[in-house]
Amino acid sequence: MDGLMAISREFLSWDRPILHSAAEWLIARGAESTEDLPLVDLSQCLVVVPGGLAGRRLLEILVQRVEGTGRSLIPPEVITVGYLPEHLYDAKLPFASxxxxxxxxxxxxxxxxxxxxxxxxxxxxxxxxxxxxxxxxxxxxxxxxxxxxxxxxxxxxxxxxxxxxxxxxxxxxxxxxxxxxxxxxxxxxxxxxxxxxxxxxxxxHGECHCDAHIVLLGTVDLNRVTRQMLDQVSEKQGQVTSLVGAPADWQTHFDSHGCLLADAWAEEQIDIDWHDVAIVDGPTQQADHTAGAIASVARDYTAKQIIIGLPDDSLLGEIRRIFQQHGLNCRYGPGTPVVSTLPFRLLESVVELAQSRQYHALASAMRHPDLFATLHLDQLGIASLDAWFNRRMPNEVDSSISDEKLLDAIQRLTELTAPFARETHPLPEWSNQVRDLLLIVYGEQWVDLDTSANYTLARPLQAINDAMAQWNEIPASLLQPCTASEMMRILRNQLSSAMVPAEHEPDAIEALGWLELPLMDAPVCVVTSFNDGLIPSANSADLFLPNTLRKLLGLEDDSLRYARDAYQVQVIQHTREKATWIVPKRSADGDPLAPSRLLFTGSTEDLPQRVQKFFGTPEDPINAAKSIGEDTRDHRQQIEIPVPESLKIERYPSWEKFSATAINLYLKCPYRFFLRYVMQLRGDDDIATELHGGAFGNLAHDTLQAFGTSDIKNSSDEKVIFDFLSSKLSEIAGGSYGSSPLATIKLQIEQLRLRMRAFATAQSRHRQEGWVIHKCEIDVADPTRTLDVDGTPVILEGRIDRIDHNPQTGEWAVWDYKTGDSVSDPEKDHQKGPRGDKKWIGVQLPFYRHLVQSVGVRGEVSLGYITLAKLGEEVRFRAAGWTDEDLDQADATIVQAIRDIREGKFFPSANVPYEDEFSRICQDSVLGKWEPAT
Incomplete structure (x- = not known):
């Protein structure tokens, strides 16, 4: 090898950021003077960096260091590792994309x-x-x-x-x-x-050469072919220098190319100060501690001097949410995936609707902000769509929609989707259809490239167009006709890793992925998700190249990934003035997480203390609010959102009439009563995938009402009863949900049919005991009896499911159908507490004994449930065993509830054991939610 030039290595101390040391090294070698002008000429340098962000920052530093010195800079060409090989040989044929x-x-x-x-x-x-x-x-x-x-x-x-x-x-x-x-x-x-x-x-074939001076900067994991190409360049007198971000006494940890030697890093002790390690519970606590770490240095460092590492980018949303509560901005350097932008999602929505005609595709398309505007829809149109869905629960779009504006919007949408319906085309022909659709929706919009529209609209559209341009490069012999769905799958795969860069925000704190952190020069670095599987990363199961085969072949395996991540931790720890490592104990799904094994390297002297720190009690987040701005309130007080207590009400209801449903809701939660009956709030959406409890109950009630008002209502023949119920159930379900409801609804209908079979058995036995159905599903809107509350009469109204009479004994019974999965007990549903001191938490059945008088029922009335529980449970007639004293207490509860409603006692909200439409407003699932002062 005499006379051959070897790749030279230059070790840059990590007592400061590597990019700054590299810039000084480059300037020193590019400095020259002429008679006319001192010059830093780096035009013959080809600088190779791991990522584009590091390259852009290096050029910024070079300009900053030359400015003010009286010299001029001719910058180097800076490329990323992936583009290096094509600078080292001459391609004789065009490359296949x-x-x-x-x-x-x-x-x-x-x-x-x-x-x-x-x-x-x-x-x-x-x-x-x-x-x-x-x-x-x-x-x-x-x-x-x-x-x-x-x-x-x-x-x-x-x-x-x-x-x-x-x-x-x-x-x-x-x-x-x-x-x-x-x-x-x-x-x-x-x-x-x-x-x-x-x-x-x-x-x-020995074709590699390069006239430029190749400078490798922080490229510690070059693949074998790239290293072989560089060897050929140096053998042909080409100049190659590897700038290694480590002190010279670490040279045994790197090979001749400046790449990591896995074995040398296997047992290396990682210098992490455990005072800089925070063990927290989960994602929210990670975000809290990140804000706290920034708050602790906020007076000494600007936003540009702080950087956040996100090995797990799913934490970004929580980081932004917590930061927003403290008035902080977070800019994610990699940007936004193109496939998450509105233009791409528009294409997916249109194609899905064209191919499937399913309801969820229609709803997705109509809710797309850009299609929403194109279709000239308004919120009433979406409300009509929601109402139609909740009434029909369709799987596919059918002809049962009657709202004219909605029908008009669907017609316009159908015209947009028509070119993507059932036809097949070669891929290049589909590009014309896609461009026509995008022109219809976006063609008249003007985009100022200095505004956010550049990032939300122009750049995504450009990325889509560039991807489709590649379709024309595919040789015709490889092309086959494909559907619109297949076309979209290809387009998504092309753009799966494409990103729209984040908009520039001068006051934002930068967040980056793990691999981009080491070369960044911000003096403060907060690394989140310092967990095993992320740092060091692990290779998931490989179908072709398991870890043992990788090691044998010299491919990147777990040991090489460990070496890379160990090196990066060392660089961050040594080149930062302040580094914080946050280790969560669980994921967003509640799954346990292990700390990075890099925390347990080297000496075992303090290993027990390190283990105890992780498995002990998680640390509280730093009190971030005290150092951000002038606000010194406690952090928890700052982030919690109070439930709105006092709202301006122009006109309260007259409170002349009350139903059992309203009184029950008040007893359950006065604030929910306020939201529904005073504020008139209603929840309406189309997220259901099956009949909710109310809709399932209505279907059962309608079927049972048809039986209770039919000619066979007093039959004792079980088969006759079930045949009627089964036929009526099919008729009512078909009328309500059409011929193509969701598959889950079809299953629910059949489940209800089985409950009807069990009901037929119980009803037959009940009739044989002498009971007949007197009335069924009775609306009592104008009763003859009113209730007096503090001298003011109150009309009671409601709907009774069923009244039975036994002519042989003269008894009367009021029944309420219950279709919940669990077997309901009337006494437990209405009262809680120890025996002898029970509190009424519901008054539905006692309420009915006042209503029945308006339909001619006199004397004592038993009250109870007819339970049509889940499969396997026997249908039963369950009568409550209340005494007159119990029912008097129920009446007193009704009177007190009406009195409190009239006095406007609607706060605070109460937690309920299940989710309803007001759960989010009432913050039922928020731990430590805001409570009013007592």
Whole structure:
């Protein structure tokens, strides 16, 4: 190797940010003077960085350091690692895009017989199922790309794997080797190159060269092919320098390319000060502690000097929510996924509706803000849609909608979806349909690129257009007609990793992913989710390359990932003035989380204390509010939202009439009574996937009412009773929910039919005991008896499910149907407390004994339930055993409730054991919710 230039390594101390040390190193080597102008000429430098954000920041630092020195700067070309190989050889053929590669792999797979593919795909798709073939092809493409980047191919893997004990995948790899040969031949025929294969070809044929001075900055995990290409460049007198972000005495931890040596990092002690580690409970506490950590340094550092690490980006929403409560802004550097933007979601909504005509697709489309405007809808239209859904619970859109404005909007939407309905086209032809739709919705909008519309509209549209442009690059021989749904699946896959950058916010605190943190130069860094599985990351189960095979092949395995993350922790810890590591004990779903194993490296002297810190009581979040702005209120007081207590009411109801339902709601929760009967609030949405308890009960009541008013109501023949109920149930359900309700509703109807069978048995036995149905589903709106409350008469009104009479004994009974899953007991439902001191919590049945007098019932009346409980429970007639004293106390409860309502006693709210439409307003699920002063 005499006369050959080796890659040189320069170690940059980590006593300050690596980018600043790198900028100084570059300036020192680019500085020169001429007679006319001192110059920093870096035009011959090609700087390679791990990510684009680090590259942009490096250029900023270079400009800042040269400014004011009287010198001029010619900046270097800065690229990311992924673009480096194509600077090191000359491509002789155009590259196949990733999409073209996917199509080529899929077509190659489809061309092989089922017998040949059997070791790889035991049950291959039908030849016409092009989408499934492409999915299989894309899986193989990803494996091939990784292997070729490490200077391997399928046949070499098969040979190497023979040395593994009990290796049983040889037939699979033999098939993969045949597929590889056919795939590359197909691309040769198309006069295209697979980019990864082209790089390997350039290495094997010694074609790599570069005239620029290549400067590798923080590239600690280059793949094998890239390293081989750099070796060839240096062998041909090319200049390659690796700037390693570590002190020189750590050089044994890096190879000749400045990449990590996994074995050297395996037992290295990680220098984390445990005073900087916070053990918290869950996501909310993570966000609280992040705000607290920022508050503790807020007087010494600006927002630009603070950075948040998000190894788990699902925490971003909670971070932003908590920050907003403290007047802080959080900017997520990577930005927003294109597939989450409104233009892309519009395409998905339209195509889904065109293909399925299901209700949820219609509702999604109509609620899309941009389609909402295009269709000239208003909130009343959405309310009509919700009302129709809750009345019909449809699975598909049918002709039962009667609202003219809603019908007009659906017609316009149908016209928009028509081009995407059932036709198939080659992929490039679909781009015209997509552009036409986007033009209809967005064509008349003007976008100022200096506003947020650039990020929410212009850039997503550009990304969609760029992705569709790739469709025209796919050779015609690989194209097959596809449906609109398949087209959207391809477009989503193309854009799955595409991001719209976040809008610039000068006062925002930056949040970044884990891999971007080490080279950033903010002096304060708060790392969240410092948990095992994230740091260090773990390889999930790999269908083709398990960890043992990866290690044998020298691919990135768990040990290399551990080394990379251990290095990054060291860099963050040493280059920051303040670093905080937050370790949650559970996820948002409540699943337990383990702390990062990097917290337990090195010396075991204080290991018990470290273990105890994690498994002990979680720490309280730092009192963030005391240091942010001038507000010194307690943190909990600042974030909690009070339930609105005093609202301006222009006119209260007259309170002349009361129903049992209203009194029961007041006894359950006075504030809910206020929301419903004073504020007139109603919940209406279309999120139900099955009949809620009320709707299920109504279907049962309507069926039982039909029986109770029929000619056979007093039959004792069980079969006659059930046949009538079953037929009537089908008739009522069909009239209410149509012929195509949701599948869950069909199941509920059949479940109710089984309950009706059990009811028929119980009703037959009840009739044989002498009871006849006197009246059924009686509305008592104008009773003959009123109740006097403090000298003011009150009219009682309501609806009684059923009144029975026994002519033989002269007895009367009032029944209320109960269709809940659990068996209801009238006494337990109405009273709570110890025996002899029970409190009335409901008054429905005692209320009815006043109403029945208006329909001619005199004398004593028994009160009870007819329970149609869940399957397996016997239908029973359950009479309550209340005494006259008990019922007098019930009347007193009714009177007191009416008195309190008239006096406006509606606060505070009460928790209920189930979720209802007012649960969020009443904050039922909020721990430690705000309580009024006592």
């Amino acid at each position: 990733e999409l073209t590669q996917q199509f080529a792999w899929g077509d190659t797979l489809r061309s092989f017989s089922a017998e040949v593919l059997k070791p790889l795909i035991p049950f291959p798709p039908e030849p016409s199922d092009f989408g499934s073939w492409r999915d299989y092809g894309d899986t193989i493409r990803r494996v091939y790309r990784e292997l070729v980047s490490e200077s391997l191919d399928f046949s070499e893997v098969a040979q190497t794997a023979h040395s593994l004990d009990d290796f049983t995948e040889q037939p699979r790899w033999d098939v993969l080797a045949k597929l590889q040969e056919a795939y590359l031949h197909k691309l040769d025929t198309l006069e295209m190159w697979d980019k990864q294969s082209a790089r390997l070809y350039a290495v094997k």
